[in-house]
Amino acid sequence: MRSIALYNLKGGVGKTAASVNLAYLAAAHGIPTLLWDLDPQGASSWYFHGEAEELKARKVFEGTSPAGRLVKPSPYKQLSLIPADLSYRYLDIILKKVEPPREALRRLLKPFSEQYALAVLDCPPSLSHLADNVFAAADRVLVPAVPTWLSLRALEQVQAYFRTEGFEPKKIRPFYSMADRRRSLHRELLENPPAAMARRYPAVIPYASAVERMGEHRAPLAAYAGSDEPALLAYAELWLELKRDLGL
Template sequence: MHIVALHNLKGGVGKTAAAVNLAAQAAEAGIPTLLWDLDAQAAATWCLGAQARLAKPPRKLFRRKAPIGREAARTQWDYLDLLPADESLRHLDDLVAKGKDGGRLLHGLLQPFSENYALVVLDCPPSFSRLAEAVVRNADRVLCPLIPAPLSLNAWRQMAGHFDRKRYGRDKLRPFLSMVDRRRSLHRTWAETPPTTLRGCLSTWIPYATDVERMSVRRAPLAAFAPRSPAADAYRRLWTELAEDLDTRP
């Protein structure tokens, strides 16, 4: 089972859109996929037409007093299941902090899913946290969407430096450009030649598009209502690039 996380220190960079569309592309390829919405804002849950509610409180699930597998629910798309968010996930970092080893705790929760899924996509809340560290420890790849701007590059440097110092993020982090507006000269320049400091940057970039914003209205991935759009094609290419990268993971 592959584990792919979507993470960034900043919000509003297209993280959830990427998580939903990559999971949908994997499912469309016939790969049994679980999207786990770890963000209390529940944007991924909303975009897949589900309710942001868990049957059991996260404190029971993370302390393994209740089976987390029962929280996974089918979506209307074949091969795509969802483990929805819950507003109480805002306290999730405290639950991870109380564990002796957050990475081991999350590993124990993820492993049973390998019986039913070949891919788990984690949509993470934007922050530096113990949860983020646990996610990076367990993920095969951590994708970081970046808007082409100096502040985004600075956030990337902080994130890469932090996880490198922890010695478990090296070679897992994969930045990619998101919300690229080719009307802007800086966006065009970065899309053609990303900064050299973006180590491991994926070549596919995601355009700024109204169709992506419509996901929250249609409550569906792009492949379901705008499959021929430039944004849908970009996510399709991003998934192909990611799948090839996963096949060569160390």
């Protein structure tokens, strides 16, 4: 099983939208996929109509219950979900007590390889014990970056953290998200990407009302948007780039 994390130190960059759409597209291509929502806000869980059971989640991370008990079905074939809720805000405290400190998530993911070919981790925007576990467990860390200097600064901070803490920098794969070509700064950074975007996936996710309507439909784009919707085509391109990169 391969695993990817959607992560950014900065919020509001389209991380959850990418998690939901990539997980859906992977499953639609016949790849058994598990989406694990690690963000206490539970946005991915909400899109897929999933509800977590707080007591079970706590026992899993404390190592007293198998992680498989957290899995819920999604409305889509080949796609399962481990939902989050506000209790996940305590994960950092729990993981701090686990030994070795960065291996808990990798250990919890391992049994799922018998059933799934891809795990998608939707992560909260923080540098924490949970983030360390994600960075250690994921084969790729996808970082959506809005074409603005503040968003790119957050990407650079993540890259610097990887180098400082001994994580493999080559795991990081940024991509442009919520890009609006009507804005001169966005156009400039799309056409002349800075060094931080050197390992980026070429797909550019546009700022689009169709993506905002995911909340109205509580569904991935492909469930309601037309096949010619630019945002859906961009996510499909991103999925194909990821698929090639992971050898799926």
